[in-house]
Amino acid sequence: MDYINIKRRHLASYRKDGYEPVLKSDDENFKTKEPIHIFSNSFISSIKLQKNLAKTRAFYNKHCNVIIPLFFTFLSFWSRFHLISLSDTVMWDEAHFGNFASRYLKREFYFDVHPPLGKMIVALAGLLAGYDGSFSFEPSSKYPENVNYTFMRLFLASFGAWMVPLAYYTARELHFSNQAIILITLMVLLDTAYVCISHFILLDSLLLFFTYTSVFCLAKFHNQRYKPFSTNWWIWLFMTGISIGCVSSVKWIGLFTTALVGLYTIEDLWNKLGDLDISKINYLKHWIARIICLIILPILIYMTCFAIHFSILTHTGPGDAQMSSLFQASLIGNSLSENPLELAYGSRLTLKNMGFGGGLLHSHIEQYPGGSEQQQVSCYHHNDINNDWMILKPRKEQIYNNNTEIEFVNNGDTIRLFHLNTGKNLHSHEIAAPITNVHFEVSAYGNETLGDDNDYWVIEVVGDTYTKTNRIRSLTTSMRLRHKVIGCYLRSANRALPEWGFRQIEVTCDKRNNIKDVHTHWNVERHWNEKLPPGNSANIKSNFLHNFWHLNVGMYTVNNALIPNPDKDDYISSLPIQWPILEVGLRMCDWADDKVKFFLLGNPIVWWSGTASLVLFVFLFFWYLVRQKRKYIEFSPAEWTHFLYIGKICVIGWLLHYVPFFIMGRVTYLHHYLPALYFSILTVGFIFDHFTVYCNLLTKKIIFSISYASIIIVFWYFKDVAYGINYPSSKLKGRKWLSTWDIVN
Incomplete structure (x- = not known):
């Protein structure tokens, strides 16, 4: 055997x-x-x-x-890249951001309400794709063969893809269970709105990526709190500063993420103030470290983006009029530097308001609907024939009648400004201005021969950039225009007129004599006079800090002017109250049956569970506060601290990214909710952990498995709205779960 x-x-x-x-x-x-x-x-x-x-x-x-996040990262890139070139037409806001990329590649100066970092990354995508900037990106136009739009979309979609592993590792840093980590990662991976918005040449995937990195770095830094001033502590504090600098440099919505980091830092420093184990020297070091990394560093990043922006856009372009006259004169291809140096009577000119965000003095044939009902006067930020005026003497005085004599305009002269296109005179009277009614109305009135003393203005020189002179110089001389009769000063202060004024900037006559008010300062921007020699551009210089501040104020002003138009039906806009419950979607293109259509709509399971979790968390917070008051001890100090920490990151983060849209007057759209959605998703993971902590392993696996399956099934059912609907929308009736979803014609 x-x-x-x-x-x-x-x-x-x-x-x-x-x-x-x-x-x-x-x-x-x-x-x-x-x-x-x-x-x-x-x-x-x-x-x-x-x-x-x-x-x-x-x-x-x-x-x-390592295996799990790698697997999800693979799925994330696949989900963001899948069918990305299905539509070969310019989709939604690709018309804006693709056009801005063209401006960078052609180095033409443009104006936009968003900071430049995101748009420079879009331009980089175009550069790497071999795009030369020649395409105009007209809405719904077909991409030509020389524009590799697929590569540009892939490049930007990669930022959206990295959101998934970032969500995974952030959930780990927040100490969620493995099941909750996978749930959060799956929700970010399979939200149809996230997938859809990442498919196009837009800023949203960049904004979301840097929002995710900011939260991740903050969580990593928080977990180093017991090792202050260690190498990892410094690394993650530094990385947090870089992230909030970048997210704020893509869109100003990123400032909400910065506010979250700021509130966390304030509370952290306040708590350390009460820790007697921390010496005064070390406490001061904590302040200095945070000032350097969380204030100075993000500001430097933000300003550096603008410095690069100015260094690239060295040629004249469509956004010139938003900037100061000296800045425009420094651009290649701009003829301002050729202006005749000194202003003479009979010259044709444009006047630029020197307040930050100021525009060009403008008039058009439309009249005020109230007040004097005379012709409107405003400030306009674009070059236009209606910005042109002629400087004349009062009617009783005459300039020389021969063709050789030149009479220059001097400080203290009384002048008349004649609008060339409509033949009327700049005028003011003791009638309240339409918006700033504590000031007087400014209008255009009369003609070459008809008028009165209310057409006369006195020049008061404030100063000159390069020299002291009694004469008025184009570009460099700042002056005020005082009304001859009333004594008020011509002013423009970035208040937008209603729709009847085409959202242009109100011009008033201010009774206050405040020489420091730059909104009453004006300079000659363009100057034409055949009798005078052209100027010299050798001494034309522009100050970066002035340009930086001027552009940012202009961005703020125009952004505030983007308010809903009551006279137009903007069918794709929505109200913030509609977002958490996913009451609306957003058509991103033409909805014809023969077109590839995209409908920005979130995964209902993801959005609704996120909102429910936020409500439930707030209820739990107050519930436990009441029970603690009644001396019920349900948490250890460490567990309660963690509960509050999650609430500060998730709930307060959601509030900071959501509530401000109720305060803003500007028009809003569904995609504005996408950063806030992330914080609601994190809350879902915490709520699941909270209610399954005492469940046995089998029960917990069943609960989470059902959740996973629900997200996957609903995503698969709605995937076409994200990847493209290349069939008649009438076939989508079954997906119209809410009557407010405008998904079917």
């Missing part, structure tokens, strides 16, 4: 590897008296399989923290 001993030795070797094979009795195994090779085929192969599975399981358990 030597084969029995051999068998036992085989079994002993497998037991050493952790296996207990179950065998029949010797009589049953060997009654056939077959040779031993039977064991080496079926039995031994199954044992090897079990051994390999055990090794695989051990490898997975050891490296699951």
